[in-house]
Amino acid sequence: MNARLGLAARAAFTLLLAWLVLYPIVIVVHDAAASSDALAAFVSRPGEWRVLWASVWISAASVALAAAIGVPLAFLFEWLEFPGRKTLGSLIALPVVLPPFVGVIAFLFLYGESGFVARAVQRLLGLAQPPWRLQGAAAILLVHAYSMYVYFYLLTRAGLAKLDASMLEAAQALGAGRWETLRRVTLPLLRPSLAGAALLVFMTALGSFSAPYVFGGGFRVMTTQIVATKLNGELPLAMVETVALALVAVLGFALLRRTEGDDILTALGKGSAPRRRPIRRAGVRTFATTAGWAFAVVLLLPHLTLVLVSLVPYGSWTTETLPPVLSLVNYQRLFSEAERLRPLVNSMWMAATSTFAAVALALVAGALVGRRRPWQFRGPIEALLALPWALPGTVFALALLTTFSKHDPLTLRWVLVGTTVLLPLGYLVRNLPVTGRAVLAGYRQLDPALDEAAASLGAGRWATFRRVTLPLLQPALAAGGSLALVAALGDFVTSIVLYTPDNRPIAIEIMSSLRVSELGVAAGFGVILMVLSGVVLGVGARR
Amino acid sequence: MSAFVTLDGVRKQWSHTVAVGPLSLEIPRGEILVLLGPSGSGKTTVLRLLGGFEAPDAGRIVLAGEDVTAVPPARRRCGMVFQHYALFPHLDVGENVGFGLAARGRKDAGGVEGKVAEVLGLVGLEGFERRRVQELSGGQQQRVALARALAPEPQVLLLDEPLSNLDPSLRERTRRELRALIKRVGITTIFVTHEQEEAFDLGDRVAVLQAGRLEQLATPDELYERPASLFVATFVGRANVLRGKTARALGAGPGELLVVRPERLLLADAGVPGVVRERRYTGAAAFYLVETEPGDRLEVLARPEAARVGDRVYLEAVRVLTFPEERA
Numbered sequence: 001m002n003a004r005l006g007l008a009a010r011a012a013f014t015l016l017l018a019w020l021v022l023y024p025i026v027i028v029v030h031d032a033a034a035s036s037d038a039l040a041a042f043v044s045r046p047g048e049w050r051v052l053w054a055s056v057w058i059s060a061a062s063v064a065l066a067a068a069i070g071v072p073l074a075f076l077f078e079w080l081e082f083p084g085r086k087t088l089g090s091l092i093a094l095p096v097v098l099p100p101f102v103g104v105i106a107f108l109f110l111y112g113e114s115g116f117v118a119r120a121v122q123r124l125l126g127l128a129q130p131p132w133r134l135q136g137a138a139a140i141l142l143v144h145a146y147s148m149y150v151y152f153y154l155l156t157r158a159g160l161a162k163l164d165a166s167m168l169e170a171a172q173a174l175g176a177g178r179w180e181t182l183r184r185v186t187l188p189l190l191r192p193s194l195a196g197a198a199l200l201v202f203m204t205a206l207g208s209f210s211a212p213y214v215f216g217g218g219f220r221v222m223t224t225q226i227v228a229t230k231l232n233g234e235l236p237l238a239m240v241e242t243v244a245l246a247l248v249a250v251l252g253f254a255l256l257r258r259t260e261g262d263d264i265l266t267a268l269g270k271g272s273a274p275r276r277r278p279i280r281r282a283g284v285r286t287f288a289t290t291a292g293w294a295f296a297v298v299l300l301l302p303h304l305t306l307v308l309v310s311l312v313p314y315g316s317w318t319t320e321t322l323p324p325v326l327s328l329v330n331y332q333r334l335f336s337e338a339e340r341l342r343p344l345v346n347s348m349w350m351a352a353t354s355t356f357a358a359v360a361l362a363l364v365a366g367a368l369v370g371r372r373r374p375w376q377f378r379g380p381i382e383a384l385l386a387l388p389w390a391l392p393g394t395v396f397a398l399a400l401l402t403t404f405s406k407h408d409p410l411t412l413r414w415v416l417v418g419t420t421v422l423l424p425l426g427y428l429v430r431n432l433p434v435t436g437r438a439v440l441a442g443y444r445q446l447d448p449a450l451d452e453a454a455a456s457l458g459a460g461r462w463a464t465f466r467r468v469t470l471p472l473l474q475p476a477l478a479a480g481g482s483l484a485l486v487a488a489l490g491d492f493v494t495s496i497v498l499y500t501p502d503n504r505p506i507a508i509e510i511m512s513s514l515r516v517s518e519l520g521v522a523a524g525f526g527v528i529l530m531v532l533s534g535v536v537l538g539v540g541a542r543r
Numbered sequence: 544m545s546a547f548v549t550l551d552g553v554r555k556q557w558s559h560t561v562a563v564g565p566l567s568l569e570i571p572r573g574e575i576l577v578l579l580g581p582s583g584s585g586k587t588t589v590l591r592l593l594g595g596f597e598a599p600d601a602g603r604i605v606l607a608g609e610d611v612t613a614v615p616p617a618r619r620r621c622g623m624v625f626q627h628y629a630l631f632p633h634l635d636v637g638e639n640v641g642f643g644l645a646a647r648g649r650k651d652a653g654g655v656e657g658k659v660a661e662v663l664g665l666v667g668l669e670g671f672e673r674r675r676v677q678e679l680s681g682g683q684q685q686r687v688a689l690a691r692a693l694a695p696e697p698q699v700l701l702l703d704e705p706l707s708n709l710d711p712s713l714r715e716r717t718r719r720e721l722r723a724l725i726k727r728v729g730i731t732t733i734f735v736t737h738e739q740e741e742a743f744d745l746g747d748r749v750a751v752l753q754a755g756r757l758e759q760l761a762t763p764d765e766l767y768e769r770p771a772s773l774f775v776a777t778f779v780g781r782a783n784v785l786r787g788k789t790a791r792a793l794g795a796g797p798g799e800l801l802v803v804r805p806e807r808l809l810l811a812d813a814g815v816p817g818v819v820r821e822r823r824y825t826g827a828a829a830f831y832l833v834e835t836e837p838g839d840r841l842e843v844l845a846r847p848e849a850a851r852v853g854d855r856v857y858l859e860a861v862r863v864l865t866f867p868e869e870r871a
Contacts, residue, residue, distance in 0.1 A: 164627070164629060166625040166626070166627065166629035167629045167631060169594070169596050169616065169623070169625070169629070170623065170625060170629040170631075170691075171631075171642065172595075172596075172615070172616035172617045173594055173616050173617075173619075173621060173622065173623040173643075173692070173701075174617075174622075174642050174643030174691065174692075174695060175617050175618070175620075175643050175695060176617055176642070176643075177615075177617050184642070185631060188631075188633040188634075189631075189632070189633060191633070
């Protein structure tokens, strides 16, 4: 590829990405700004500001809660040795295989007012009413803490594993005690990991839709507010709300990104991580192991709940603490009735297609700008690939909806609303950051000398790509692809805005099953999603 | 000799087959003791036992008259320089050097700053306080690590192969500066290395370790001239180890191994006959590989023009060492 052709290819690709991820946002911002009524309505209604503030404080509280659970766990599992550490250490990452929406309904079945725990407590205390209602901010935070502490746990563990033991020893040799070493050396060295996790949790919580949608009740955050406003038919106001949420997201992203700092912190480290210290006192060791297993059981309860509820035939479970009848009838119906199988098939094809396209686009990006030189368009391409991550899913869903509801080929807009294409397109955009990041990182680790070696052995550009680059990128592709596939399979946020009757995905089907009280069917779909996610992630992580 | 640092029967068991000690050492105040040994000999373990990073399974460690065996590192007052320096990347040079001053409770800022400047001056890095440690060269990082260890005025200085990361040309100069600096400060120092040249250059005395045991503790001259074991003889300096006919011809008794250093073999007019097989020219001299009749190959150090490859020569030994065969 000569230089000019390469430059043209980069420019063309940048434009394509810009059209996919930036253009819809621009349209929403433009439309929102153009509608002065909606703007005025937004500014003057105190409810709007309250909802926006709710989004912010829920996200901040989620960060605090997730850190409070995840960080101590990471230290426990990385620094101490006790029976069962390895098994427990991987069990503890389990919430990952539960797609957000499935996790939410599992919580509903478990801790909701007619869930197992509430029923048990009610029976135990002989109460006439359920002891609590799982609703409002507390319920949302509970779900967030459960599903998001994993980010803190995993990133802190990774940070601790990279820590140089001699740093800690140096501090001790200089007279610093255990707490002082933690405060003055360990935590500052972990800052990039902690800030990275905080960023992940904040953005995830800000974009979180399922938990507020199911548990919010009267308590609204911006993601649910946008969808409600849209359902009310006030599309211009929904767009203003979208822009407001996007602004908060970008602001939070920029703020947290600044504290993340640079990787230079680890650049000096050459030593090995501290050895794990066995817990010596038998009592403490037993306590750690018991507490660890108890915690793992708590983590596993939502998964088990889903499985149990999926075995409950329709209408067979009323006031008992545990369901009296269990059978596979829900699964039989799922797989034998075409109408019920349909959402499964829909989700599969849409997830597969969008993942494939997201991986392909990431590969193109990698081929164009993955190497060290030349630099043209590298920044814009990377930024465009990452952009959908910095914005909540609702924002993108609404932006795509707006952009592709108008036929105007001159401005590159076509009517896709009402077609089955729009939802997979939404999945694709949402997944670009995941595949893009994985593939670009993979490309960066490739030794450029390999290309040159292949060329010197007579391999052409395409042969080099197929026989050298692609096999070496395979782990990165598998990792990025599996994460994208799981996200698309379990998606609820994008789906609820963009689905049509012809491509109803699983999450929407779960929702409508819940509406008609077909708990068993809803749980059955949840179990299927959970298993699919587990399998896909397991395959993706294999080397 | 009054001991300032004492290891008394110290022992650390890593596994059934790997252990260090029992080891007893006495180090007088102000001495530089070098722990020399191949990798896996336990020298770093001994240093870490002294620093308190490992707890011994048996024995006692006494520092300045105080039994510190159970004292945690933070209260031992041992300055330590790590192999990769372990400079704190989130702190600048001044904060790194001042770390121990703050930790030991010197809170008055002026005092800390003054001390930091003083110690940086000592290692020749005046005015480096606000530099980032990432910007420093390897040699400068090493000196910051040294300044950081010295700043809290420790009783003992522990150095774990601190020169191994420097390139060879810098290493020799740094070594001499390091010795001069330590002597100026007058601090009792234990230095770990696997390089004999470094050990000889730096140490007042050298302790040779092998498989967790102390083979010999002596001055460099004594180690070289009167090695206590075959291991010390071969690990410290170059040596030809001979058995059989050639060994006896050079002076070994029955059942004895003979060790002779290359510079103690002369190319003479009479003696053990052999043929020059290789010649390695080093500038001031040359190493000759001489093969004797029974097939033994000996390294001989001589003048560069003393012989050529293929020459028939006669070897004469000036000074040989003998060890009983079963020690081999």
